Amino acid sequence: MHFLKKFLIGLFIAAISSLHLNAQQKPKFKVIAFYTAKSDQAHISFVHEANKWFPQLAYKYHFSYDSTSNWDNLNAAFLAKYQVVLFLDTRPEKSEQREAFQKYMANGGGWMGFHFSAFALSKSAYDTNWDWYHNIFLGSGGYASNTWRPTSAILRVENSKHPVTKNLPQTFKAQPNEWYRWQNDLRKNPDIHILLAIDSTSFPLGTGPKAHEIWHSGYYPVVWSNKNYKMVYVNMGHNDMDYEHKYDKTNKTLSFTFGNEVQNKMILNSLMWLGKGKKVK
Known part of the structure; x- marks a missing residue:
């Protein structure tokens, strides 16, 4: 009888362990992050930070996180493995990559883009040559200032009422960031849901030294979604660096994007919402 009791307890423990192992082996959803991390030191710092922070978040909330700097992976076969795509710093440049991404989004894929991923400026390395992405998908158009x-x-x-802003306070202080202004007024776009904007108590915002780098008034959306897609754009993603000693090549990071509990809650909300999207065709 004693042996039978020990045997049954052993079976119970094995069953529980198996269930736990299966739960670990089957993430709720899978995330793939694309990045370049080659030019701006602040963007490189953010990418390195993200690729340390997201795996920790994934472990805690039971999703998987992979990252790649190979933008040729932006193809139908590769994307079919994932429910959520992140653009950490830049955007795809090849036509076939762009076509694959547009189809992925049209078929129900989830996307979150950070900071520079929305950047476009005529006659720059990131030219205004992708109309669907900047004017329809993001709605913001090109970079303005x-x-x-x-x-x-x-x-x-x-x-x-949006899942991204669930349980957030009405106002909160974000991490240091380079804040962008866009060519298009997102308030006039019926497809765009503006989720977070800069509060007027922030003004003056910026320290210069150039006068136009300091904002004194205006309306500036920083997080938004497009109702036609499962997507969120987040303007954050530019860490503060020790620019005064940049020629010493120390590249010291002075602030971290993921060092803010409320801001992190918004990002987690976004991921959990995106990960529940319909199955990609």
Whole structure:
């Protein structure tokens, strides 16, 4: 009888262990992050930070996280393995990569882009040559201007009913960032849901030294979604660096994007919402 009891207890423990192992082996959803990390030191710093932070988040909340700097992986066969795509710093440049991404999104894929992933400027290395992405998908159009130096801003929730802003305070202080202004007024786009914007208590925002790098008024969306896609754009993703000693090549990071509990909650909300999207065809 004693042997039978020990045997049954052993079976129970084995069953529980098996269930736990299976749960670990089957993530709720899979995330793939694309990045370049070659030019701006602040963007490189953010990419390295993201590729350390997201795996920790994935372990805690039971999803998987992979990353790649090979943008040729932006193809139908590769993307079919993942429910969510992240652009950490740049965007795809080849036509076949862009076509694959557009089809992925049209078929129900999830996407989150950070900071520079929305950048486009005529006659620059990131030209305004992808109309669908910048004007239809993001809705923002090209880059217009930015604040400088990277500075914290008070952000205001514009849509408290969206899953991305769930349980966020009405206003909160974000991490230091280079804040972007866009050519298009997103308030006039019926497809865009503005989720967070810079609160007026942030002004003046930026320290210069150039006068136009300091904002004193205006409306600036920083997180938004497009109702026709499972997507979120987040303007954050530019760490503050020791620019005064950049020629010493120390590249010291002075602030970290993921060093903010409320901001992190918004990013987690976004991922969990995107990961519940319909199955990609």
